[in-house]
Amino acid sequence: MRMTRSHVTAGLTVAICAAFFSASAQADRAPLDWLNSMNAAMRSTNYEGTVIRMQDGNAEALKVARSVKDGVILERVVAQEGNGLEIIRIGNEVHCIMPDRKSVLVEEWDEQSALFSKLPSSEMRIGNEYDVAIVRKERVAGREAILLAIRPHDEYRYGHRIWLDTETSFPLQTQLLSDGTAIEQVKFADISINQEIHASALEPSYSTEQFTWLRQSSGHQGTRIETPWRNDQLPAGFRAVGAHEETLAGSDEPVTHILYSDGLASVSVFIANNSGDLVAGPAYVGGSNSFSVERGDYEITAIGEVPAMTVEQIATSMQQP
Amino acid sequence: MNDGIREQLSAFVDGELPENEAELLLRRLSQDAGLRRDAAEYLAIGRMIRSEPGLAGADRLHEQIAAEIGNRPVDAAEHGATAKTSRAIRPLAGAAVAAAVALVAIFALQQTPGIDKPSADIPVPVANAGVPNIDVQQERQRQYFRRHAEASSQLGANGMISRVVTLRFVEDVGEDPRLDEADEAGDSEAAETATQL
Numbered sequence: 043m044r045m046t047r048s049h050v051t052a053g054l055t056v057a058i059c060a061a062f063f064s065a066s067a068q069a070d071r072a073p074l075d076w077l078n079s080m081n082a083a084m085r086s087t088n089y090e091g092t093v094i095r096m097q098d099g100n101a102e103a104l105k106v107a108r109s110v111k112d113g114v115i116l117e118r119v120v121a122q123e124g125n126g127l128e129i130i131r132i133g134n135e136v137h138c139i140m141p142d143r144k145s146v147l148v149e150e151w152d153e154q155s156a157l158f159s160k161l162p163s164s165e166m167r168i169g170n171e172y173d174v175a176i177v178r179k180e181r182v183a184g185r186e187a188i189l190l191a192i193r194p195h196d197e198y199r200y201g202h203r204i205w206l207d208t209e210t211s212f213p214l215q216t217q218l219l220s221d222g223t224a225i226e227q228v229k230f231a232d233i234s235i236n237q238e239i240h241a242s243a244l245e246p247s248y249s250t251e252q253f254t255w256l257r258q259s260s261g262h263q264g265t266r267i268e269t270p271w272r273n274d275q276l277p278a279g280f281r282a283v284g285a286h287e288e289t290l291a292g293s294d295e296p297v298t299h300i301l302y303s304d305g306l307a308s309v310s311v312f313i314a315n316n317s318g319d320l321v322a323g324p325a326y327v328g329g330s331n332s333f334s335v336e337r338g339d340y341e342i343t344a345i346g347e348v349p350a351m352t353v354e355q356i357a358t359s360m361q362q363p
Numbered sequence: 364m365n366d367g368i369r370e371q372l373s374a375f376v377d378g379e380l381p382e383n384e385a386e387l388l389l390r391r392l393s394q395d396a397g398l399r400r401d402a403a404e405y406l407a408i409g410r411m412i413r414s415e416p417g418l419a420g421a422d423r424l425h426e427q428i429a430a431e432i433g434n435r436p437v438d439a440a441e442h443g444a445t446a447k448t449s450r451a452i453r454p455l456a457g458a459a460v461a462a463a464v465a466l467v468a469i470f471a472l473q474q475t476p477g478i479d480k481p482s483a484d485i486p487v488p489v490a491n492a493g494v495p496n497i498d499v500q501q502e503r504q505r506q507y508f509r510r511h512a513e514a515s516s517q518l519g520a521n522g523m524i525s526r527v528v529t530l531r532f533v534e535d536v537g538e539d540p541r542l543d544e545a546d547e548a549g550d551s552e553a554a555e556t557a558t559q560l
Contacts, residue, residue, distance in 0.1 A: 290510070332508070334504075
């Protein structure tokens with residue numbers, strides 16, 4: 043069909059209008075829309091790149107790749123430092139390859155699993171415990187990104203900053219914030235999005251035939267229980283989302299494990315018989331804090347990716363049956 | 364504690380102290396409980412000024428002092444000073460954990476300022492009358508941390524990067540029960556002791 047001048051003009055007009063409305067729509071998108079599209083993008087985006095994880099003044103690089111082929115998620119993460127740890131995902135089966143141990147841990151993950159885990163979901167109670175706002179546009183890994191800030195209403199939880207690729211809504215950088223300071227940060231140093239990924243980028247680097255393959259034993263999560271332990275002084279928004287009786291490795295004594303969540307942050311409380319060995323008080327691992335306290339015949343430890351004051355309040359306000 | 368020691372401590376934490384001087388410093392610290400306390404205070408204040416949650420160099424210092432102390436008896440006065448300090452949950456490997464009481468004192472190096480403020484109406488964390496078993500406690504803390512990571516991931520999706528972090532933990536201390544079983548039994552017997560594919 044021969045193109046007339048009017049056809050060209052109409053086409054150009056449509057293209058210009060589409061570009062204008064696309065840019066306008068992007069600027070007008072509400073923060074929650076960005077979060078929703080981010081969650082969709084994390085499941086659907088194919089990518090390959092290098093991620094830098096920073097915590098406690100240390101940085102480590104991870105090579106990452108993800109692709110969906112014939113409806114099956116293929117994913118690989120390779121630590122560039124240390125002992126060459128690799129995680130290979132094929133569908134919902136995940137192989138954690140530990141070359142120094144000549145072992146492969148095999149785990150079943152759900153379909154929602156993705157590169158990042160501590161990102162807000164649509165279930166987060168925005169407006170109650172957190173506010174979310176669009177801050178500005180910046181460039182991350184050479185791409186245009188929009189910066190979202192998730193700000194807690196009180197000091198009992200950490201804030202988050204997320205840089206989303208404006209084109210795909212895929213998260214390019216995340217920060218966990220305590221008093222405005224990043225205590226944990228993950229960012230792409232380089233990334234290619236929705237490009238063809240070579241099969242070798244998704245395969246293990248090691249021949250694991252001679253490795254010991256170990257599957258996650260069933261029943262590891264313990265037995266769900268109705269616990270008599272309660273807490274009437276939880277920080278606002280936290281509620282119990284599960285209670286289990288569990289037996290930890292190397293011990294025959296059951297431990298009560300109660301999990302509290304505010305929809306984004308979570309805190310575990312472990313209640314065990316008083317061993318007499320408890321070193322009470324605070325401890326930390328990276329952005330996770332814990333606080334242990336004796337209460338009569340029991341010792342209580344609260345642990346979570348929350349400020350130290352939060353685990354202290356939760357641990358010390360647990361009430362005996 | 365004189366300025367010379369302070370400078371040596373700072374250089375050690377920054378990894379800039381010559382090896383021979385580092386050996387002398389560690390020997391002095393291992394033999395002098397008072398100096399250890401002063402050093403702990405000095406490093407804690409420095410960290411507070413810099414708003415740093417922890418120092419990699421300080422971790423190395425703790426471990427080397429612990430190794431230097433070995434099984435040497437430690438002044439009993441050191442026990443109580445650290446009842447409410449913040450402890451980094453570190454791998455046991457490399458630390459001379461036989462001197463459990465000494466380690467309690469060394470944990471003072473990782474004090475978190477502003478945390479030890481027990482309220483009047485809440486149960487107060489107290490030091491145990493006996494010698495706490497640091498090995499057991501650290502192991503339990505690590506297991507709690509791991510279980511929390513697993514449980515919280517069930518609230519949402521697992522994260523590949525988070526799993527790298529928890530596996531690093533396993534790499535350091537070998538505390539994943541499946542790996543322990545494999546190690547104890549040897550590769551050939553692991554098939555019987557663990558659920559093998």
